[in-house]
Amino acid sequence: MIFPLEILEHILLKCDGKTLLTARKSCKSLRDTIDYLTEKTRLWEWCCREEINxxxxxxxxxxxxxxxxxxxxxxxxNWSSWETIEDVTILNPILSPVQFQKISSIAVSSDHIAVGSEDGRLRIFTKHWAPVFEHRIVAVKLTKLTFIDYNDYNDINNLDLCLVVAYPKGISIVAFNGIRNYQFDILDIISHSVYNNYICYEKVGGRMTIIKITNHYDRREIQEIWFTRIYSPGCITCYKMWNGKCTFLINSILESLVYENPNITPMEQMQRITDIKFYAPLIIDSSTTQILRDNVIISVYKNNGSDKTSQPDIIEDYVEIIIIDKYKRHSKKLFNMWEIFRSNITCIFLYGNTLLIGTDSGSLYYYHISNWKNFDLKYYNHRQVICKHPIIVIQAKENEKERKFYICSKFTVHEVSGFIPSIY
Known part of the structure; x- marks a missing residue:
């Protein structure tokens, strides 16, 4: 018996996305019907907004x-495929065709790759590694690169690039439009965080500032929108800008600020979220503690036995994960890093529903993140040996048929592609 088309359409509109994908793959008739509904309704937008975090x-x-x-x-x-990493074909790493010396940082957009080195040199390539731009920013190590003020569509069709380039005690905002470049320096900076075209940075003396980068005719302009000062004994442990909100960990107190609020004033007060009691003592002025988005804190604690002030029951290397729920409550997880990896964590990277952890032995571990409260560091979904050197930076790029990760050691850049199942 064949259903009338109107009834079939009504049934399909009630299905979830995974059922629709299965039906779309099963036969040409269902595929045509679903594609017709895709054109006439917001079918897949509804599925994305209902099922994707x-x-x-x-x-x-x-x-x-x-x-x-x-x-x-x-x-x-793409999202549903990476929900089950085992079903994704993760290829072996491919070395970049360009030779580098002493890589220190990398940033990736849809059509460009930026590589920083320990001698202060910034080089920008196309996604096929054709050179586009090279400039010596400073004479010291570039510690972090971030593309800002772009979307992927414009990045493909235009050559108007802007990056935040970080180095010890400073950052530079570097813009390049294919003809000339522009550089604006901010010095005496301890740390910073970037999201879209906003930058939050901490200067010597405890001053925290958020600035906005705008494109005005042929140059970028900087607008200061918020600032505060953290007085001793308060000390910034780490902070993270994410989707309109900046989350601060000040000693063990978690606070936040909505910086995209149109009514924000320069002296807007941060909102207290909760106090956190860490099992392992926090290390000030280090990269061992980081906030992932705004609700997960990961602290990597390395105890080599020489720190006499450490808690006596901590005798090995640990990873501590703090999870904040919507009611401002927090829960904690503690893992022994050596028991799990037989090496030390050097890099933690979260993209979408995938968490990647790089180690000093060159191994990369893939985790699917569906619920942080059920997350267990011991049960990784995939392990891959990338190189024989410590992994220092991980970046991601995604299109309609693959999710590609750029894994960087001090000596080279490796590309790892994860192809989704053939369900087109």
Whole structure:
């Protein structure tokens, strides 16, 4: 018996996304019907917004702006595939064709790759490693690179790039439009965080500032929108800008600020979230503690036995994960890093529903993140040997058919592609 088309359409509109993908793959008739509904309704947008965590959508959406209405279908296919990493074909790492010396940082957009080195040199390439731009920023190590003020569609069709380049005690905002470059320096900086075209930085003396970068005719302009000062004995442990909110860990107190609020004043007060009691003592002025998005804190504690002030029951290397729920409560997880990895963690990277951990032995561990409260560091979904050197930076790029990771050691850049199942 064949259902009338109207009844079939009504049934399909009630299905979830994974059921629709299965039906779409089963036969040409169902595929045509679902594709017809895709054109006439917001079918896949509904599926994405109902099933994908909103925090993940924030990361995915800029990657698919160039695909028009079909972006929601591509986004859902990619997301659902990485929900089960075992079903994704993760290829062996490929070395970049460009030779580097003493790599210290890397940043990736849809069509460009920026590489920083320990001698202060910044080099920008296309996604096929054709050179685009090279400039010596400073004479010291570039510690971090971040693309700002772009979306992936414009990045593909224009050559108007802007990066935040960090180095010890300073950052530079570097813009390049294919003809000339512009550089603005901010010195005496201890740390910083970037999200879209906003930068939060901590200066010597405890002053915290948030600035906004705007594009005015042929140059970037900087607008200061907020500042405060952290007085002793208060001390910034770490902070993270994410989707309109900046989260601060001050000693063991978690606070936040909504910086995209149109009514924000320069002296707006941060909102206290909760006090956190860490099992392992926090290390000030280090990269061992980081906030992932705004609700997860990861602290990597290395105890070599020489610290006499450490708690006596901590005798090995630990990873401590703090999870903040919507009611401002927190829970803790503690893992022994040596028991799990037989090496030390050197890099932690979260993209969408995938967490990657790099180690000093060159191994990369993949985790699917569905619920942080059920997360167990011991049960990784995939392990891959990338190189024989410590992994220092991980970046991600995504299109409609693959999710590609750029894994960087001090000596080279490795590309790892994860292809989604063939369900088109």
């Amino acid at each position: 909103p925090e993940e959508l924030v990361e995915y959406l800029p990657k698919y702006e160039a695909y028009g209405k079909e972006k929601w279908l591509y986004m859902y296919i």
